[in-house]
Amino acid sequence: MSSPRITLDRSSPVPLYFQVAEQLERAIVSGEIGAGERLENEITMAQDLGLSRPTMRQAIQVLVDKGMLVRRRGVGTQVVHGQVRRQVELTSLFDDLAAAGQHPRTTVLEQLLVPADEQVSEQLQVGLGEPVWSLRRLRFIAGGEPLAVMHNYLPSSIVDLGDVDLEAQGLYSYLRDAGFVIRVARQSIGARGVRPVEARLLREDVDAPLLTMQRTAYDNLGRAVEFGRHAYRPGLYSFDVTLVDR
Amino acid sequence: MSSPRITLDRSSPVPLYFQVAEQLERAIVSGEIGAGERLENEITMAQDLGLSRPTMRQAIQVLVDKGMLVRRRGVGTQVVHGQVRRQVELTSLFDDLAAAGQHPRTTVLEQLLVPADEQVSEQLQVGLGEPVWSLRRLRFIAGGEPLAVMHNYLPSSIVDLGDVDLEAQGLYSYLRDAGFVIRVARQSIGARGVRPVEARLLREDVDAPLLTMQRTAYDNLGRAVEFGRHAYRPGLYSFDVTLVDR
DNA sequence: GACGTCAAGATGTCCTGACAAATGCTTGAC
DNA sequence: GTCAAGCATTTGTCAGGACATCTTGACGTC
Structure with a gap:
């Protein structure tokens, strides 16, 4: 007691x-x-x-x-017994790492408007072929080791990524500053073999396994704000989730 | 409105x-x-x-x-926009698949008492070397395709798995029947390459990637009831998680 | 036309009070 | 001595009310 x-x-x-x-x-x-x-x-x-x-x-x-x-x-x-594990929160990887005392570095590989493919169109609720921001980034942990390749899509009708420097701050941090309140995100976590391009970027062997995550994030108006397809080096990252029965 | x-x-x-x-x-x-x-x-x-x-x-x-x-x-x-995805719930894979209309088949590879190794001892809150139930199972989806190898550990002090047929029902279903109320589970999801033994069981190539999940489950007394290390074939399974900011 | 003020409408927080239901312990009957 | 009934304890559910705070749009003023 x-x-x-x-x-x-x-x-x-x-x-x-x-x-x-x-x-x-x-x-x-x-x-x-x-x-x-x-x-x-x-x-x-x-x-x-x-x-x-x-x-x-x-x-x-x-x-x-x-x-x-x-x-x-x-x-x-x-x-409850057992050590309390920090919960996955609704922030991007950048904020996650920064909060953990790491000093992540980011390289922007691509930041331009592209026509929405089928999956993007469906996830972001925009017409097929309509322009959406495509953001491809490579993220490093302290020490310069590559950690993940991240590919985000954002609807151009509600976000303007034209002049934003996303090497200096995380995407979610920018979205918050721009007035978006992210409330819900649906993630799907899986695995697959590395692709040739990724292998070069992540400095992995051609047969290496990768941890993958797809996420669609919604703001407090219920709109889809961001859809992403990401790949992580499994030795350096994992997803911790706490499930509670109610 | x-x-x-x-x-x-x-x-x-x-x-x-x-x-x-x-x-x-x-x-x-x-x-x-x-x-x-x-x-x-x-x-x-x-x-x-x-x-x-x-x-x-x-x-x-x-x-x-x-x-x-x-x-x-x-x-x-x-x-909220977007199709509602079914949430990961506090049931085992067996119940998951059964609920989805699949008819999973299970083979028990091992069901005996073993001394707790360091990680098991820490997760289940039992002394190092104390006997715990070790349960290794191979799970197939309808059609006979292997889906996952699952390795669970349960403290022998509170669970008796001696006479239980775990090919007929899922582990969580049995635990419920035995009076355990699972309330909280902490999961860690990652990826790695397949090991030789697993490759044979899962009929995968030697370089294939696997999706891994470690889970510790606690009952409504706060006790650790089950700890598991599992590996899934990534083409056949993924983890869907919904995050909500409060 | 731009800006500030105000009011209406909605959710967020907090209060008091009451009864229901599950659990575990004690007590009593046999 | 054992089992069942009863009781105390604690969380679960529900009611009704009050005020705070945020958002939006209307209105008026500069």
């Missing part, structure tokens, strides 16, 4: 349930609340913090959705 | 918010509510159904978490 010290700032614009969730999460990853340990019950925690029970429940729900807590009716709420 | 007809059964044990979510989802996948279309506002929908606003919100939230709806404050709730 554990009850970490939590402080609330009611004058802050940060929602109360989020303040609680943040501090609870810190207490879990720091080990202040050990794996398998049980939390104080919702009603008591709410009273201790001067919160209502729904607000307390909302805070706990955030961490349940992250796979860090499990609830059982009639029993209580417990911390 | 769309408002599909929804019927409620207040005598049913199924929660009201879930009844609403289910019928809304059906209306979206069936196309009754088109992509990009806006929903009636929460308050009106709640009144029409004789529900409180929190219950209506909870129903909508279910579909937001599934990536089917997006909300914008001050504006409303919209259906």
Whole structure:
């Protein structure tokens, strides 16, 4: 039975349930609340913090959705065993690496308008053959080792990539600055053998396996904003996913 | 502005918010509510159904978490564009395929107790060298084509696999029957070249790429119940994931 | 015509209160 | 001694209300 010290700032614009969730999460990853340990019950925690029970429940729900807590009716709420793995988030690879302390370098191979092929047309909801931005980039990790070839398509009707320097910042970072709020992304992860062009770019053997990812991202208007086909060197990258049953 | 007809059964044990979510989802996948279309506002929908606003919100939230709806404050709730892809769920491959109308066949290659190696010991939270169930299976799709080699480890202290026939039913299906409630799973998806043993089992060339997945599953007590290392033939399988920003 | 203000409409947050359902422990009957 | 009934505990569901905040469009002013 554990009850970490939590402080609330009611004058802050940060929602109360989020303040609680943040501090609870810190207490879990720091080990202040050990794996398998049980939390104080919702009603008591709410009273201790001067919160209502729904607000307390909302805070706990955030961490349940992250796979860090499990609830059982009639029993209580417990911390899940096992080290917490960082979740795949809705950022591009660039932001991912930068956040991890790496200093990724990017080379833009192609940045121009091309007619949409069948798959692009379907994923981005634009007419077949209509112009879409085609962005091909090669990404390196610190040390100069090539990590991935990335090929993105963006509808020219809502994005203008004409003057954007995408060697200096990640695509998702640019899209955020341009006012797009990415809310949903559908990814498909697979594998295949490397192609000759990729082998040269990634400095891999001709028979090397590659990890592939296709992604379509949608903004808060429900529009498809970006579709990408990417290939990663499997020794240097993998996708971590947490599934939660609800 | 769309408002599909929804019927409620207040005598049913199924929660009201879930009844609403289910019928809304059906209306979206069936196309009754088109992509990009806006929903009636929460308050009106709640009144029409004789529900409180929190219950209506909870129903909508279910579909937001599934990536089917997006909300914008001050504006409303919209259906996301793009075909809805079936989400990866917390079931084993067997259940996945069976649900998809396939008739998977399974061969058990190994089902015995082995001492836990370092990774298994760490993932399952058991002592190094302690006995754990080792389950190696080969899975075929309809037509007899091999699809994947699967290697699972289960702690012998909480599961007994001694007399279980895992050619007839999937592992997760058995675990459910045995009273385990799997709530959280952490997966890591990668790729590598095929190994000689696998190449023979999967009828692949010696240089073929494989899609790999490692998974640790936890039950509603927070215990690690299963750890697995699996390899799939990439032409026949891929992982679909939907990411939602909250 | 450009800009700022205001109001309407929608979701976001937070509160109080109540009952239902599952779990685990205790108690009592046999 | 064993099993079943009952009780306390805890999360799950639902209601109804209040105010905050963001977005959009209308209106008016400069």
